[in-house]
Amino acid sequence: MFDGLSSRLQDTMKRLKGQARLTEDNIQEALREVRMALLEADVALPVVREFVKDVKEKALGKEVIGSLTPGQALIKVVHDELVATMGGENASLNLAAQPPAVVLVAGLQGAGKTTSIGKLAKLLRERDKKRVAVVSCDVYRPAAIQQLETLAGQVEVTFYPSDTSQKPDDIATDAVQRARREGVDVLLVDTAGRLHVDEDMMAEVQSLHAAVEPVETLFVVDSMTGQDAANTARAFGDALPLTGVVLTKADGDARGGAALSVRQITGVPIKFIGTGERPDGLEPFHPERIASRILGKGDVVSLVEEASRQVDQDKAEKLTRKLKKGRGFDLNDLREQLAQMEKMGGMGSMLEKLPGGGKMQEAIKNQAGDKEIRRMQAVISSMTDEERRHPDIIKGSRKRRIAAGSGCQIQDVNRLLKQHTQMSKAMKKFSKGGASKMMRALGGQMGGMGGPGGPGGGLPKR
Numbered sequence: 001m002f003d004g005l006s007s008r009l010q011d012t013m014k015r016l017k018g019q020a021r022l023t024e025d026n027i028q029e030a031l032r033e034v035r036m037a038l039l040e041a042d043v044a045l046p047v048v049r050e051f052v053k054d055v056k057e058k059a060l061g062k063e064v065i066g067s068l069t070p071g072q073a074l075i076k077v078v079h080d081e082l083v084a085t086m087g088g089e090n091a092s093l094n095l096a097a098q099p100p101a102v103v104l105v106a107g108l109q110g111a112g113k114t115t116s117i118g119k120l121a122k123l124l125r126e127r128d129k130k131r132v133a134v135v136s137c138d139v140y141r142p143a144a145i146q147q148l149e150t151l152a153g154q155v156e157v158t159f160y161p162s163d164t165s166q167k168p169d170d171i172a173t174d175a176v177q178r179a180r181r182e183g184v185d186v187l188l189v190d191t192a193g194r195l196h197v198d199e200d201m202m203a204e205v206q207s208l209h210a211a212v213e214p215v216e217t218l219f220v221v222d223s224m225t226g227q228d229a230a231n232t233a234r235a236f237g238d239a240l241p242l243t244g245v246v247l248t249k250a251d252g253d254a255r256g257g258a259a260l261s262v263r264q265i266t267g268v269p270i271k272f273i274g275t276g277e278r279p280d281g282l283e284p285f286h287p288e289r290i291a292s293r294i295l296g297k298g299d300v301v302s303l304v305e306e307a308s309r310q311v312d313q314d315k316a317e318k319l320t321r322k323l324k325k326g327r328g329f330d331l332n333d334l335r336e337q338l339a340q341m342e343k344m345g346g347m348g349s350m351l352e353k354l355p356g357g358g359k360m361q362e363a364i365k366n367q368a369g370d371k372e373i374r375r376m377q378a379v380i381s382s383m384t385d386e387e388r389r390h391p392d393i394i395k396g397s398r399k400r401r402i403a404a405g406s407g408c409q410i411q412d413v414n415r416l417l418k419q420h421t422q423m424s425k426a427m428k429k430f431s432k433g434g435a436s437k438m439m440r441a442l443g444g445q446m447g448g449m450g451g452p453g454g455p456g457g458g459l460p461k462r
Helices: 003-017 024-040 045-059 070-085 113-126 142-155 168-181 199-212 227-239 257-266 287-294 300-310 313-324 331-343 346-352 357-366 369-381 385-389 396-406 410-431 435-449
Strands: 101-107 132-136 158-160 186-190 216-222 244-248 270-274 282-284
Touching: 003 024, 024 045, 024 070, 045 070, 045 257, 070 257, 070 287, 101 113, 101 199, 113 132, 113 142, 113 186, 113 244, 113 270, 113 282, 132 142, 132 168, 142 158, 158 168, 168 186, 168 199, 199 227, 216 227, 227 257, 244 257, 257 270, 331 369, 331 385, 331 410, 369 396, 369 410, 396 410
Parallel strands: 101 186, 101 216, 132 158, 132 186, 216 244, 244 270
Antiparallel strands: 270 282
């Protein structure tokens, strides 16, 4: 997300950073670039005008013009204005209510409502330790009820059945009463979507809202619709007392216009941002962190939080002890590290959160980074346990069998074995306390794993 906007703004800010002093002329030139970058990102025109006006006022003030590093001072102004435009700080769910706290979820058909409810249920159960139940009031699409039942099973929360013969209000009120009896903390209510905003849909969702009196009313919107996302959110906001927005499909939106428009146009905070179909592909929306990503400063806080949740600490400690005892880093260990990386969203997701990682991520995309990780996993899975523990025994006939079993070429097997050898050497340095040497060694080999790096970085040409 934000690839285009991020690239344009970073290039503009980089040019200003080198200026010995800022004048009204070069600030005006930079603001023209900022305006074009925002418009190309499909940010709503009123939001662009307000953003550029506010940046200009602050940029021409004493704190920028009189600064010893005026270029960097202007970057801070742009950063702060991005944060303010997106809402200032994270707005969390307000679940302070007599249980069950009811969360009503609305939106257009195809925006990702049902999938987002599954993700939110998982987040509330795992991070907030809540007892969660879900119910579907979409009596027009039986598939929607079945989909929610499937998702509830995947994320291990309670599903309350419903069917198309019932009235949405009755489904919702019955679910609230049942949740109260069963001691459920949070009840997530899915509503019917439409292909566009219409009176019947609004009347139905208003009736549902009155029936269950939710503590949170979330509007789910597809971020790929750009400024239309903000306009649709405003239409729903006129009909319902929305408390927050969930932006979905953010990984498919290279522009980011919705994230920069929704708060300003609707006055409603973005509470969550969703990516992909994975049950864990939902994270709280932090304007400060998103602004840092846009300007290429990364989001290390989110990366550390993700690592603390996803990385198996016991396995990490076990590997450390193994290495310190002088036992080698075998292919079972490599497979485990690749699996941990996947749990954190893959190499692209990790790099996006590192300072300057956006450009690295683009290079990795061009070199099939996550696809290469999956290929490596397939090759390792085609080996016997003995081969994974003793890679040295993998010679000609074994290589041919492994290649055939994984659907890869012998070159892929050779490349994996070479990468393992390089990583094994790096891990030995780590076990001897040479952490800085290990990082340099790994940095030189990143290209071999599908990313940019030292000499020979990148995948071999095919």
